[in-house]
Amino acid sequence: MDRGLGGGDLREGDEGPKGLGARPPVLSRETLFSPYIGMRDGGIMVKLTEEMKENVKNAPVWSVATASKAGEPNVAPMKTVWLIDDETIWIGDNYMNKTLANLKENPRACIYVWGEGVKGCLQIKGDIEIKTSGPDYEKMYKDIKAKADKYPAKSLIVMKVTDVYTCKPGDDAGAKLL
Numbered sequence: 428m429d430r431g432l433g434g435g436d437l438r439e440g441d442e443g444p445k446g447l448g449a450r451p452p453v454l455s456r457e458t459l460f461s462p463y464i465g466m467r468d469g470g471i472m473v474k475l476t477e478e479m480k481e482n483v484k485n486a487p488v489w490s491v492a493t494a495s496k497a498g499e500p501n502v503a504p505m506k507t508v509w510l511i512d513d514e515t516i517w518i519g520d521n522y523m524n525k526t527l528a529n530l531k532e533n534p535r536a537c538i539y540v541w542g543e544g545v546k547g548c549l550q551i552k553g554d555i556e557i558k559t560s561g562p563d564y565e566k567m568y569k570d571i572k573a574k575a576d577k578y579p580a581k582s583l584i585v586m587k588v589t590d591v592y593t594c595k596p597g598d599d600a601g602a603k604l605l
């Protein structure tokens with residue numbers, strides 16, 4: 428998903444269109460019988476389906492929503508985004524300000540996945556870890572700098588996916604998928 432600002436090279440091995448034909452129903456059996464339904468958001472990692480991953484990769488831009496500890500909301504567009512594996516999304520922090528402040532106070536984020544090339548609409552929530560050193564940070568730093576030296580690559584935002592909802596209009600709008 429090389430969409431500029433450095434994204435794209437670090438995602439897991441190319442998955443190809445595998446599984447694209449097998450589109451699950453909006454409320455799948457797994458969803459209906461999920462042991463996690465009714466629990467509060469957060470804490471338990473879930474695995475994105477092949478179709479969800481394809482949609483994440485194809486999204487033209489990712490809107491990253493955060494909230495301060497006091498509940499002040501913020502949303503910002505991000506393009507330096509990598510799908511690393513079934514449950515991990517990386518976001519490159521070049522210019523985050525309120526987003527980063529919120530994540531330091533309240534390490535949860537939500538992105539929505541919608542736009543050209545995306546089937547339906549997904550809201551993906553996750554737990555956040557902020558990295559400013561270590562192998563993952565170095566990998567992100569090198570990748571961003573390889574795109575353009577002007578990008579500061581200040582920190583790596585690691586999102587571990589905990590909840591997925593559909594935001595497609597219709598009877599199932601807002602339903603929990605994972």
Ligand SMILES: Cc1cc2nc3c(=O)[nH]c(=O)nc-3n(C[C@H](O)[C@H](O)[C@H](O)COP(=O)(O)O)c2cc1C
Pocket residue numbers: 432488501502503504505506507508519520521522523524525526527
């Ligand atoms: C299309 C688009 C893509 C962007 N991608 C990123 C990004 O990947 N990483 C980043 O740190 N900032 C990115 N930005 C800039 C931030 O969204 C912008 O600086 C925003 O104001 C962040 O400030 P905030 O955290 O206070 O909301 C992007 C901006 C636009 C318009």
